[in-house]
Amino acid sequence: MAPTSQRVDITPAQETLSPVEPCIFVIFGGSGDLARRRLIPALYNLLLDGLLPSNYVVLGLGRTAMSDEEFRASVRDGVVKHSRQALVEDPWNSFARHVFYLAGDNNDPQTYTRLKARAEELERSFQLPGNRIFYLSIPPSSFTPVCDGLAGSGLAGVPATRSPYARIIVEKPIGRDLASAQAINRVTGRVFDESQIFRIDHYLGKETVQNLMVVRFANSIFEPIWNHKYIDHVQITVSETEGVGTRATYYEEAGALRDMVQNHMLQLLFLVAMEPPYSLASDVVRNSKMEVLRCLRPITAKDVEQFTVRAQYTKGTAHGKPMPGYRCEKGVKPDSTTETYVALKCFVENWRWSGVPFYLRTGKALPLRASEVAVQFKDTPQILFNANSQMPQAPNVLTLRIQPEEGLSLRIVSRVPGTRGQTHPVEMNFKYGEVFGRPSPEAYERLLLDVMAGDASRFMRRDAVEASWAWITTILDAWEKLEQRWLPEYQAGTWGPVEADRLIQDDGRTWQIP
Numbered sequence: 281m282a283p284t285s286q287r288v289d290i291t292p293a294q295e296t297l298s299p300v301e302p303c304i305f306v307i308f309g310g311s312g313d314l315a316r317r318r319l320i321p322a323l324y325n326l327l328l329d330g331l332l333p334s335n336y337v338v339l340g341l342g343r344t345a346m347s348d349e350e351f352r353a354s355v356r357d358g359v360v361k362h363s364r365q366a367l368v369e370d371p372w373n374s375f376a377r378h379v380f381y382l383a384g385d386n387n388d389p390q391t392y393t394r395l396k397a398r399a400e401e402l403e404r405s406f407q408l409p410g411n412r413i414f415y416l417s418i419p420p421s422s423f424t425p426v427c428d429g430l431a432g433s434g435l436a437g438v439p440a441t442r443s444p445y446a447r448i449i450v451e452k453p454i455g456r457d458l459a460s461a462q463a464i465n466r467v468t469g470r471v472f473d474e475s476q477i478f479r480i481d482h483y484l485g486k487e488t489v490q491n492l493m494v495v496r497f498a499n500s501i502f503e504p505i506w507n508h509k510y511i512d513h514v515q516i517t518v519s520e521t522e523g524v525g526t527r528a529t530y531y532e533e534a535g536a537l538r539d540m541v542q543n544h545m546l547q548l549l550f551l552v553a554m555e556p557p558y559s560l561a562s563d564v565v566r567n568s569k570m571e572v573l574r575c576l577r578p579i580t581a582k583d584v585e586q587f588t589v590r591a592q593y594t595k596g597t598a599h600g601k602p603m604p605g606y607r608c609e610k611g612v613k614p615d616s617t618t619e620t621y622v623a624l625k626c627f628v629e630n631w632r633w634s635g636v637p638f639y640l641r642t643g644k645a646l647p648l649r650a651s652e653v654a655v656q657f658k659d660t661p662q663i664l665f666n667a668n669s670q671m672p673q674a675p676n677v678l679t680l681r682i683q684p685e686e687g688l689s690l691r692i693v694s695r696v697p698g699t700r701g702q703t704h705p706v707e708m709n710f711k712y713g714e715v716f717g718r719p720s721p722e723a724y725e726r727l728l729l730d731v732m733a734g735d736a737s738r739f740m741r742r743d744a745v746e747a748s749w750a751w752i753t754t755i756l757d758a759w760e761k762l763e764q765r766w767l768p769e770y771q772a773g774t775w776g777p778v779e780a781d782r783l784i785q786d787d788g789r790t791w792q793i794p
């Protein structure tokens with residue numbers, strides 16, 4: 281076995297992958313940003329890594345009138361700017377021969393007749409077996425006409441038919457509260473069987489998020505101590521340096537709780553807190569996560585002020601550049617009460633986690649871009665090296681870094697060389713980049729491949745989406761009752777409001793600085 285400090289090179293072909301059949305990949309919202317920045321670059325990278333099926337077609341569908349050639353030129357530009365691996369002419373030209381475009385309005389029933397004709401023509405000329413994937417990169421208000429159109433034209437296939445398959449990928453926001461999430465699920469569920477629906481949370485495609493399960497369940501040293509007897513608390517941080525940027529229209533309606541906690545941060549919490557699933561089958565894994573959600577204590581109106589903090593950034597400096605306050609950003613209402621930061625404390629009320637707080641925080645315009653999970657272990661008894669209560673020893677902390685600098689570190693206490701018998705905390709560090717030598721695939725690469733392979737384990741199931749919205753909606757309702765017209769503030773480029781420090785300090789703890 282290679283020691284961890286030695287670099288290990290693994291080519292994509294060495295990975296165990298489910299077989300992927302030829303298919304047509306239709307992107308609703310094909311002329312939009314997501315297709316250009318994420319989806320087409322992801323497909324192109326899959327091609328470079330030899331992971332695309334032997335035969336495939338990518339068909340963008342959008343309102344903008346464009347020829348196939350114009351569409352190819354536009355997505356080529358997206359690949360040049362956003363692809364993980366550089367654009368290389370030969371593979372790009374071969375990829376581009378599989379890329380097509382159809383202009384059409386989602387609300388026009390004719391669009392689906394034309395889509396069907398085009399899809400069938402392409403399937404004939406590329407000798408595809410009729411497998412179809414529909415990516416809905418469109419606002420939820422268009423889900424009804426699209427699902428009905430796909431059903432009416434026969435493009436949606438027969439629910440639950442395995443071959444040829446029809447699958448649908450749904451992008452966030454999947455609702456803005458429980459009722460709207462249920463409405464979206466009803467619309468897609470009328471046409472597609474649950475096994476055909478893939479609800480994306482791109483955090484689940486991140487290599488290091490997948491690694492959370494591996495760290496926990498492929499190493500015998502962690503599981504015995506992964507419980508309330510040894511763990512003092514868990515911190516989950518997702519901090520971003522950017523402000524709201526050009527997304528104010530969406531963000532004003534969302535805010536940090538809906539945008540980041542309902543999906544990405546709860547998913548991280550599930551992976552840290554779940555019981556070991558008895559297999560890696562998608563529903564077995566998802567059942568284990570669902571159990572965590574069932575045990576999550578609701579934060580109701582009576583304790584919302586004690587357990588949550590929301591705030592907005594004000595004018596400040598980020599990376600040496602001046603940054604406007606949130607209320608002065610383009611498209612933001614001057615009296616907006618949308619939170620750009622949220623911190624909360626929650627409890628998973630089961631045997632394993634009894635009494636262990638989970639502190640979550642996320643925000644925009646913070647000093648660093650960092651996503652990580654820090655598991656802090658209990659202090660040693662106050663004897664021997666921890667006997668001086670004036671100078672308590674640093675506790676052990678296992679930090680799982682999702683991004684950047686993907687990897688993990690373990691803080692332990694060591695003796696300082698010399699005759700004075702001093703001790704000092706030190707870090708044992710593992711960095712993905714150093715050990716495995718190649719950059720991780722982008723989340724969308726992994727996830728699109730999963731859809732082609734029909735593996736739903738990294739996608740959100742209907743019950744989990746609704747249960748997480750139910751939990752979030754309780755907080756949203758409690759906040760609404762507070763009728764706050766001003767939120768606590770934090771200066772852009774700082775680590776959030778003092779209220780968030782108090783949230784954790786009142787428990788005798790402090791936030792870990794990533």
Ligand code: BG6
Nearest residue numbers: 452482483520539540544651683
């Ligand atoms: C998205 C949110 O889901 O995740 C954005 O809508 C956020 O507001 C983004 O910036 C963060 O993703 P990542 O991969 O950059 O951590």
